[in-house]
Amino acid sequence: MTYHLPPEWYPQDAVMFTWPHENTDWAPYLTKVEPVYIEISRQVLKRQSLVVICHDEAVQKHVRALLNTSDINIGDMDTHQLYTFVIPCNDTWARDHGPITLINEQKKALSLDFVFNGWGNKYESSLDNAINKSLLKQPAIHAEYKAVDLVLEGGGIEVDGKGHLLTTEQCLLNPNRNSKLNSKLSREKIEFELNQHLGTQKVLWLKHGYLAGDDTDSHIDTLARFAPNDTITYVQCSDESDEHFDELNKMEQELQALRNCDGLGFNLVPLPMPIACFNEEGERLPATYANFLIINGAILFPTYCQEKTDKTALEQIHKAFPQYDIIAVNCLPLIQQFGSLHCISMQLPQGFLA
Incomplete structure (x- = not known):
């Protein structure tokens, strides 16, 4: 039975969060960031189940109380459920420490547990790296479990379900990820590992593209994303005075x-670059419209309280996903910790839950 990583628009059982808590860097921002989690939870539960990793029983009780008192409308009470699991965690970036789940022709699911090393040992990550092993032991989880001795984050890869994987050299060829494989920065070795584990056929590399404030070494999910019908939507910078102008224009040329x-090009849908956002320390934050989440029938789309730019971005994403509801979510609180909507979530395809 051959498994492959489906595209994000493949039917989903659930979305996974790892809830922020007082022992994380989110502590000063909890009152601002939890409403964002609640709003995303509300939208997810209308369409599918929600899996929440809770650091301890106190966090679990808190999450259940929040979601039970926040006018959450669960779309189908028979199939949409809220699952909370007590598993210790360092941080909240489920996209990068969550399971990468494959499917086969029989629609059985296999969750791969890659090594998560805190984006190249920048941050403590031992608890986050152990989440998947504990999660996949839960009775509610139907997917099989497989550990993979390779450092890989979900935000570092994009697939289209047609054999293509899109990524960046700055992330996947970085010696801080897989030093044994990358001692000579071997693209061929990384490509072999990716295709073997994920069931892809061709790795598409980008040499250029970055966001100020991003500490993931240029995750692809902040820059360019696959959409149905051989489409890629990506961040475009038209302001020559912006520090990203040169890099993002070179990235655009690479995408073209x-x-x-089959030797054919992709349909390209540009997304505008948000107006620069800064924190209280004057650091630029990695605001990006590419960091959207695809769920069943809808796109949860990050916005940044920029009326004109947000409107343009929403119009553009509708071109890439014309059959989907586009739901704007204010993600200004999320980027205070240098990530956005896609970064905090991990889709779990059909077959993951029992």
């Missing part, structure tokens, strides 16, 4: 030159 397995 990409060819699929």
Whole structure:
């Protein structure tokens, strides 16, 4: 039975969060960031189940109380459920420490537990790296479990379900991820590992593209994303005075030159660059419209209280996903910790839950 990583728009059982708590860097921002989690939870539970990792029983009790008193409308009480599991965690970035779940032709699910090393040992991550092993032991989880001795974060890869994987050299060829494989920065070795584990056929590399304030070494999910019908939506910078102008224009040229397995190019849908956002210390924050989450029938789309730019971005994403409801979510609180909507979530495809 051959497994492959489905695209994010494949039907989903659930979305996974790892809830922020007082022992994380979110402590000063909890009152501002929890309403964002609640709003995303509300939208998810209308359409599918929600899996929440809770650091301890106190956090679990708190999460259940929050979601039970926040006018959450669960779409189908028979199939949409809120699951909370007590598993210790360092931080909240489920996209990068969550399970990467494959499916096969029989629609059985296999969750791969790659190594998470805190984006190249920048941060303590031992608890986050152990989440998947504990999660996949829960009776409610139907997916099989497989540990993979390879450092890989979900935010570092994009797939289209047609054999293509999109990523950046700055992340996947970085010696801080897989030093044994990357001692000579071997693209061929990384490509072999990715294709073998994820069931892809062709790795598409981007040499250029970054966001100020991003400490993931240029995760692809902040820059360019696959959409149905051979489409890629990506961040475009038209302001020559912006520090991103040169890099993002070079990235755009690379995207225009990409060819699929049949030798054809991709349809490209540009997203505007948000107006620069800064924290109280004057650091630029990695605001990006590419960091959206696809769920069943809807796109949860990050906005940043920029009326004109947000409106343009919403119009553009509708071109890439014309059959989906586009739901704007204010993500200004999220980027205070240098990530956005897609970064805090991990989709769990059909077959993951029992």
